[in-house]
Amino acid sequence: MQDYFSFLAERWRRLLGRSPFGLWALVALACLGVAGGVFWRTRPTTSLQNVDAPVPVEVTQVQQGEVSRHHRTNGVLTAVKSVPLVTEVDGRVVEVLFEQGAVVKRGELLVRLDDRLLKAHLDEAEAKLLHAEADYKSAKQLHEKKFLAEIAFKEKLAKREVAKSEVEIARVRVSQMEIRAPFDGVVGLCNVSEGATITRQQEITTVVDLDPLYVDFSIPDALFKDFSPNVPVDVVVDDSLPIEAHIAAVDSKAAPGTHSVPVRAMLENPEHRMRPGQYAQLTVYLGKEDGALTIPMKAVVREGDATFVYVVIDNVVLRQSVVLGVREGGSVQVKDGLKEGDYVVTVGQINLRDGAQIKLLDKSASDQQLSEESGA
DSSP states (O other): OOOHHHHHHHHHHHOOOOOOOHHHHHHHHHHHHHHHHHHHHHHHOHHHHTTTEEEEEEEEEEEEEEEEEEEEEEEEEEEEEEEEESSSOOEEEEEEOOOOOEEEOTTTTEEEEHHHHHHHHHHHHHHHHHHHHHHHHHHHHHHHTOOHHHHHHHHHHHHHHHHHHHHHHHHHHHTTEEEEOSSSSOOOOOOOTTTEEEOOTOOOEEEEEEEEEEEEEEEEEGGGGGTTTTTTEEETTTOHHHHHHHHEEEOOSSTOOOOOOOOEEOOOOTTTTOOOOOOEEEEEEEEEEEEEEEEGGGGGGEEEEEEEEEETTTTTEEEEOOOOEEEEEEEEEESSSSSTTTTEEEEEEEEEOOTBBEEOOIIIIIIIIHHHHOOO
16 A cells, blocks of 8 residues: 555656646645635535524414404495486477576476467366356256256256366366476486477486485395394495495395395485495495404415415414404404414514424514413
């Protein structure tokens, strides 16, 4: 073995002696060796050391308490009273007496048609009635004195009644030439003009009662038992502040195709800010639920269709799927997946994985909670 090392030494001596670059090569190799040793001693070890390093997090305890049950849905505003004004007879428009979009009172005259011919017929009918009344009075006196036969007296009576009927018919026909508001409300756009000839059943305008309004919407049939008249409802229209309404009626049956039940709420609208046909967002309050488990909303993690939290057990986190319920402010109800007293991570979930070790950021609170849990 000693002869072998002597042989190698002789070969290196001869190599260095023959080539001027040999010495430099040897120096370079020596420098690389020293640099490698220094690098190995001072190499960064953070990545290896932090593979299993505890992740800093904040936790909170699952609480049990009372939550408000509510159902959110969408609906449409509809009018309690809305009537298209149409004519019952043909005629020529003489006067349009309303302003478009104006408030009108019940019985207010809105449009008048040419009624001259019908008034003449009324005058004729009233004259015939006066003549029939006079004949009837004379016949009655003669009949009482036995100077007039019974059949002749009844004939005069019948003529008087016919004359009365003709007057009444003429009055009705004259009244049909005046289109009046059927109730207090707001008129829409006018579809006729003065001088125009309109036909029977032609729409002139629309009268709508804007206070109150209905809000029509549907609910799943599973919630049918929770809905009844006077249940409170919050209504939001066009991002306005919530307006309080109440359930007015619930339909007696569900729709066959959707299995949803039509519901109608009543909404006060004294300033006429809302109009029929507008879209509305509704929150229906269905009472309180005791003994509900709640956690902060920030503890919930969603990945695709999965909803879960990280539960802390002995400074290790486990991924736990949950079923959520009612949300109130920054808290949310947990219907399934947790129990009272569990600890869930609220800050730091982004760095967690199932089975990761954790350390608590808030030592004063979280450490005490976890120690109490372990002691229990």
